[in-house]
Amino acid sequence: MSAIGVLALQGDFREHVEVLERLGVEAREVRQPRDLEGVGGLIIPGGESTTIGRLAVKYDLVEPIKEMIAEGRPVWGTCAGLIFLARDIGGYEQPLLGVLDVEVERNAFGRQVDSFEIDLEVPDLAEVSEPEETGRPFHAVFIRAPIVKAVGPKVRVLARLPDGTIVAVRQEHLLGTAFHPELTDDTRFHRYFLRMCRVSASV
Ligand code: GLN
Numbered sequence: 365m366s367a368i369g370v371l372a373l374q375g376d377f378r379e380h381v382e383v384l385e386r387l388g389v390e391a392r393e394v395r396q397p398r399d400l401e402g403v404g405g406l407i408i409p410g411g412e413s414t415t416i417g418r419l420a421v422k423y424d425l426v427e428p429i430k431e432m433i434a435e436g437r438p439v440w441g442t443c444a445g446l447i448f449l450a451r452d453i454g455g456y457e458q459p460l461l462g463v464l465d466v467e468v469e470r471n472a473f474g475r476q477v478d479s480f481e482i483d484l485e486v487p488d489l490a491e492v493s494e495p496e497e498t499g500r501p502f503h504a505v506f507i508r509a510p511i512v513k514a515v516g517p518k519v520r521v522l523a524r525l526p527d528g529t530i531v532a533v534r535q536e537h538l539l540g541t542a543f544h545p546e547l548t549d550d551t552r553f554h555r556y557f558l559r560m561c562r563v564s565a566s567v
Contacts, residue, residue: 371406481506492555
């Protein structure tokens with residue numbers, strides 16, 4: 365399959381590159397518009413969403429990323445990447461792609477619960493699970509994470525916390541996770557995204 369881009373402006377992009385390489389997929393670090401040429405999909409990593417947004421503006425990447433989305437190429441945002449994809453993030457003034465029809469709250473767990481890990485039920489991962497992985501919860505790492513407070517009609521909820529809080533969503537070829545699959549050994553979310561990329565390449 366074609367190379368998968370990883371937005372490499374700030375944040376934990378190297379971890380995503382490593383997972384892709386472990387899965388035998390060519391990963392391309394994206395820092396300027398021409399890096400997007402020919403990629404089969406793009407991952408926007410976790411980090412600091414204001415910084416990622418400002419750098420994306422500075423390097424003229426906002427419109428080219430929106431164009432690739434309009435062409436149907438998949439994009440997955442993890443944590444800060446989810447924030448950057450969102451349509452609405454409340455009162456913050458920062459550049460957004462605004463393509464994912466969700467309302468997100470940044471740093472939703474506050475200072476007391478900065479980071480935590482929890483097992484999540486993610487039924488969609490069955491599509492990419494090996495027999496020994498079937499039914500296994502996904503161990504999710506949250507770091508100063510956002511939550512999804514509301515979703516538009518085209519958005520499907522993929523995972524919730526036990527209290528019902530939405531932490532993973534999909535809208536057609538857009539994927540958003542409030543947590544960091546690239547920081548665990550479980551590659552099912554990456555395989556799920558690669559499957560989205562293969563499907564979009566074949567239509
Ligand atoms: N708190 C960060 C933000 O609001 C996101 C944290 C992360 O990506 N791990 O941008």
